[in-house]
Amino acid sequence: MRLILALLAAIGTEACQRERNFKPAHSHVVKRQSTNATFPPVLDANEQLLVDSFDNTSISTWSYYYTHGAHVAGTNRTMAQWTADKFAEYGFTSRLDEYVVYLNYPVSHSLQLSYPNGSIFSASLVEDVLEEDDVTSYPNRIPTFHGYSFTGNASAEYVYVGRGQKVDFDRLIALGVELEGKIALAKYGGPFRGLKVKNAQEHGMIGAVIFTDPVDDGNVTEAKGVATYPNGPARNPSSVQRGSVQFLSIYPGDPTTPGYVSKEGVPRADKSGSVPHIPSLPISWVDAQPILQALNGYGTAGVEVNRTGWVGAIPGVNYSTGAGSGASLSLSNVMEDKYTAIWDAVGIFNGTNEDEVLIIGNHRDAWIIGGAADPNSGSAVLIELAKAFSKLSETGWKPLRTIVLASWDAEEYGLVGSTEWVEEYIPWLKTAAVSYLNIDVAVSGPIPEFSATPDLHAIATAIQKKIIYPFRGSSDQTLYDVWKATTGEIGVLGSGSDYTPFLHRGIASIDMGAGGGPNDPVYHYHSSYDSYHWMETFGDPGFHTHKAIGQYLTLLAYHLSSDPVLPLEPADYVSELESYLSELSSTISAASTNDTLDLSALVSAISTFSSSAAEFNALRAQAVSTSDSDLITVVNHKARDFSRGFTSQGGLPGREFFQHLIFAPGLDTGYAPVTFPGVTESITFERNFTLAQEWVGKTSDAILVAAAILKT
Numbered sequence: 001m002r003l004i005l006a007l008l009a010a011i012g013t014e015a016c017q018r019e020r021n022f023k024p025a026h027s028h029v030v031k032r033q034s035t036n037a038t039f040p041p042v043l044d045a046n047e048q049l050l051v052d053s054f055d056n057t058s059i060s061t062w063s064y065y066y067t068h069g070a071h072v073a074g075t076n077r078t079m080a081q082w083t084a085d086k087f088a089e090y091g092f093t094s095r096l097d098e099y100v101v102y103l104n105y106p107v108s109h110s111l112q113l114s115y116p117n118g119s120i121f122s123a124s125l126v127e128d129v130l131e132e133d134d135v136t137s138y139p140n141r142i143p144t145f146h147g148y149s150f151t152g153n154a155s156a157e158y159v160y161v162g163r164g165q166k167v168d169f170d171r172l173i174a175l176g177v178e179l180e181g182k183i184a185l186a187k188y189g190g191p192f193r194g195l196k197v198k199n200a201q202e203h204g205m206i207g208a209v210i211f212t213d214p215v216d217d218g219n220v221t222e223a224k225g226v227a228t229y230p231n232g233p234a235r236n237p238s239s240v241q242r243g244s245v246q247f248l249s250i251y252p253g254d255p256t257t258p259g260y261v262s263k264e265g266v267p268r269a270d271k272s273g274s275v276p277h278i279p280s281l282p283i284s285w286v287d288a289q290p291i292l293q294a295l296n297g298y299g300t301a302g303v304e305v306n307r308t309g310w311v312g313a314i315p316g317v318n319y320s321t322g323a324g325s326g327a328s329l330s331l332s333n334v335m336e337d338k339y340t341a342i343w344d345a346v347g348i349f350n351g352t353n354e355d356e357v358l359i360i361g362n363h364r365d366a367w368i369i370g371g372a373a374d375p376n377s378g379s380a381v382l383i384e385l386a387k388a389f390s391k392l393s394e395t396g397w398k399p400l401r402t403i404v405l406a407s408w409d410a411e412e413y414g415l416v417g418s419t420e421w422v423e424e425y426i427p428w429l430k431t432a433a434v435s436y437l438n439i440d441v442a443v444s445g446p447i448p449e450f451s452a453t454p455d456l457h458a459i460a461t462a463i464q465k466k467i468i469y470p471f472r473g474s475s476d477q478t479l480y481d482v483w484k485a486t487t488g489e490i491g492v493l494g495s496g497s498d499y500t501p502f503l504h505r506g507i508a509s510i511d512m513g514a515g516g517g518p519n520d521p522v523y524h525y526h527s528s529y530d531s532y533h534w535m536e537t538f539g540d541p542g543f544h545t546h547k548a549i550g551q552y553l554t555l556l557a558y559h560l561s562s563d564p565v566l567p568l569e570p571a572d573y574v575s576e577l578e579s580y581l582s583e584l585s586s587t588i589s590a591a592s593t594n595d596t597l598d599l600s601a602l603v604s605a606i607s608t609f610s611s612s613a614a615e616f617n618a619l620r621a622q623a624v625s626t627s628d629s630d631l632i633t634v635v636n637h638k639a640r641d642f643s644r645g646f647t648s649q650g651g652l653p654g655r656e657f658f659q660h661l662i663f664a665p666g667l668d669t670g671y672a673p674v675t676f677p678g679v680t681e682s683i684t685f686e687r688n689f690t691l692a693q694e695w696v697g698k699t700s701d702a703i704l705v706a707a708a709i710l711k712t
């Protein structure tokens with residue numbers, strides 16, 4: 001149960017890579033959760049000043065700026081400098097941190113379907129220009145393409161491969177469908193798109209085409225009578241999901257500099273293990289329709305495949321596997337490979353404790369001119385946060401802990417700006433970072449969602465109770481009330497946004513944002529229609545959700561930077577570890593083998609951790625009751641440091657970058673998390689219980705190291 005919930009929450013929350021997902025229908029009536037709590041929430045003077053500083057109109061101004069100029073990774077230094085200048089205007093010492101990284105940009109592409117009778121259908125590969133939406137007609141608008149895609153041509157028969165997970169390919173093989181030498185036609189949804197291409201490549205396929213399917217739009221579809229954007233909230237049929245095809249679950253960051261900083265002149269490694277060597281293209285559902293239709297009646301029909309997520313909702317399509325139709329595809333993808341500069345804008349506000357630092361990050365780059373949700377709803381909020389802290393500092397306030405604001409570049413290609421920055425500053429971060437707060441898509445709908453490491457759960461929830469949150473026309477409730485009635489659970493971090501490099505170096509992390517449910521306006525993820533016009537018309541008219549999410553982030557940052565006792569709760573790892581353990585037991589039972597795994601080392605390590613956490617709590621209570629500042633420093637540093645123990649230098653099997661042994665993105669999901677990944681994936685992928693037993697040992701050792709740091 002926990003796994004399912006965690007998975008759903010995570011799919012929804014991996015902000016940049018947010019996929020629409022269907023949670024159980026939410027109640028539209030939000031009840032006040034705590035009848036004893038006063039409403040509106042009572043705030044102290046500093047909290048009130050920060051919250052009052054937020055203004056929906058100024059947020060809309062920042063949003064407008066960010067969404068009216070091209071800002072694909074490495075292409076708009078002006079925007080990076082503007083961001084740094086804003087940080088400076090609000091009292092932060094600011095600068096641009098430049099890296100020279102491998103990126104590629106679209107040059108030309110084409111996709112043709114050849115019918116057996118010789119007729120040809122040419123896919124348009126463009127999104128419609130809309131009079132109502134100014135940026136859709138910009139002359140420098142960004143073509144539809146895949147970041148880090150391979151330059152090449154492919155001409156062959158093609159096979160529909162569902163969502164392109166390993167299990168989908170296993171199913172095709174069981175059905176006797178030949179894959180070698182064919183082109184993969186995959187549906188978006190489920191795993192990170194790069195893993196679809198990776199799986200196709202590993203099965204000897206020579207190209208991949210990935211299409212959007214309205215099945216992911218729930219009830220808000222043209223087929224169900226809803227008008228399409230810009231006339232209504234349903235998906236514009238021409239919309240295309242751009243995005244990276246890097247192998248995200250293996251290695252994020254510049255693929256040519258694994259484990260070290262990408263500066264001018266550094267040696268460049270072979271990138272073939274983390275980016276594809278077959279070409280790929282993203283297409284709209286209208287372009288996909290005839291291609292899928294040509295497979296109707298060939299191979300196994302969709303309903304017979306019996307795979308979750310296989311059948312979509314494109315009219316007239318049976319989602320048959322093919323091949324054998326006699327139809328073929330010709331795909332051409334030409335990219336320009338470059339080593340080029342990217343710019344992280346950084347703003348620093350020194351705290352009094354030099355060895356404690358809080359980092360707040362958002363990426364700035366987008367696949368399109370707009371990016372009003374992804375990522376610039378977060379960018380607009382970050383500027384407003386800087387403004388709020390400048391107002392507070394006018395009262396003479398200074399944070400105890402240094403606050404670092406980061407506006408990352410090249411997140412979209414594979415968390416490049418944040419990963420390179422972490423690789424550069426790792427000695428400092430390992431010593432001083434108390435937490436990393438990520439805001440990517442701050443708003444693409446009304447439903448608040450959070451994923452975080454367990455030590456941040458308590459403060460994350462407490463701050464929710466301090467924020468008034470507009471929801472479906474009512475402003476008579478807190479963010480906590482709405483969250484409780486909708487998401488209601490803090491998810492486990494997988495990957496898909498910039499918290500990843502921090503998390504995997506053992507730094508407490510949280511990711512936040514608000515997204516749409518199955519009956520909300522369709523968010524055109526990585527499409528030209530993720531624009532300011534869409535946002536002001538459908539996504540967040542009035543920018544009130546932007547404001548509430550921004551107020552939340554700001555109060556969270558305020559407490560983490562300014563509370564004398566660092567508000568992290570190591571003991572909250574205990575119940576989470578126990579639930580991951582019970583999931584692991586289920587995974588073992590489900591593996592239907594006679595092999596056994598001895599989990600006693602894990603049981604014992606969790607128990608030791610639990611005792612250490614209790615000792616820590618007692619020491620902290622003593623520090624608080626005696627107001628002993630040296631003792632407070634001791635407990636704060638334990639809270640800051642203990643989670644470094646969960647990481648292992650060597651990383652997970654076959655993916656050195658991912659060092660956190662408690663949670664990681666699934667090897668074949670990319671976005672969604674796996675808990676106790678070393679153990680779990682030795683079972684689910686390797687089916688090797690000897691290996692799994694080794695990982696029980698390594699994982700237990702990591703928990704014991706964390707416990708030892710906490711122990712008093």
Ligand SMILES: *[C@@H]1O[C@H](CO)[C@@H](O)[C@H](O)[C@H]1NC(C)=O
Nearest residue numbers: 032033034035036037038465
């Ligand atoms: C409300 O207050 C009563 C009396 O103080 C207490 O017993 C109860 O647990 C409180 N309820 C909540 C939801 O905080």
Ligand SMILES: *[C@@H]1O[C@H](CO)[C@@H](O)[C@H](O)[C@H]1NC(C)=O
Nearest residue numbers: 065066068069070076078079
């Ligand atoms: C960079 O972004 C700004 C702000 O959106 C925009 O005004 C400018 O035209 C962009 N620069 C380029 C070269 O597209």
Ligand SMILES: *[C@@H]1O[C@H](CO)[C@@H](O)[C@H](O)[C@H]1NC(C)=O
Nearest residue numbers: 115116117118119120293294
């Ligand atoms: C060829 O087949 C396609 C698909 O069945 C059909 O749409 C098209 O009209 C046919 N063309 C000719 C020239 O018969």
Ligand SMILES: *[C@@H]1O[C@H](CO)[C@@H](O)[C@H](O)[C@H]1NC(C)=O
Nearest residue numbers: 022023025026218219518519
């Ligand atoms: C879609 O609409 C139907 C009929 O109104 C309803 O039963 C169903 O719950 C809706 N689906 C979702 C995901 O809300």
Ligand SMILES: *[C@@H]1O[C@H](CO)[C@@H](O)[C@H](O)[C@H]1NC(C)=O
Nearest residue numbers: 295296297298301316317318
């Ligand atoms: C495709 O599915 C439709 C129903 O959705 C059915 O009427 C039709 O016969 C199917 N076509 C083929 C070729 O299987």
Ligand SMILES: *[C@@H]1O[C@H](CO)[C@@H](O)[C@H](O)[C@H]1NC(C)=O
Nearest residue numbers: 175300301303304305306307
């Ligand atoms: C799919 O499952 C159904 C019912 O479980 C079964 O009758 C059918 O044979 C399966 N189809 C294939 C292609 O295995």
Ligand SMILES: *[C@@H]1O[C@H](CO)[C@@H](O)[C@H](O)[C@H]1NC(C)=O
Nearest residue numbers: 110152153154330331332333
């Ligand atoms: C690849 O395909 C494109 C478009 O059909 C064509 O212009 C180009 O010559 C082809 N390149 C090679 C190397 O075959």
Ligand SMILES: *[C@@H]1O[C@H](CO)[C@@H](O)[C@H](O)[C@H]1NC(C)=O
Nearest residue numbers: 092093348349350351354402
């Ligand atoms: C902030 O602290 C750093 C490191 O101690 C120092 O180099 C820098 O000058 C300080 N900046 C300001 C604005 O005080």
Ligand SMILES: *[C@@H]1O[C@H](CO)[C@@H](O)[C@H](O)[C@H]1NC(C)=O
Nearest residue numbers: 056057058060061541542543
């Ligand atoms: C900000 O909120 C006010 C009050 O609801 C509203 O009148 C105004 O239009 C909003 N500003 C923007 C830019 O939407």
Ligand SMILES: *[C@@H]1O[C@H](CO)[C@@H](O)[C@H](O)[C@H]1NC(C)=O
Nearest residue numbers: 589590591592593594595596
């Ligand atoms: C498990 O062991 C039983 C008894 O030896 C045997 O019949 C069965 O085939 C084994 N199952 C597997 C999956 O190896």
Ligand SMILES: *[C@@H]1O[C@H](CO)[C@@H](O)[C@H](O)[C@H]1NC(C)=O
Nearest residue numbers: 686687688689690691692694
């Ligand atoms: C299983 O893992 C062990 C330990 O790493 C290794 O020695 C062994 O070769 C693996 N077995 C298989 C079948 O891969």
Ligand SMILES: [Zn+2]
Nearest residue numbers: 016374375440
């Ligand atoms: Zn993003």
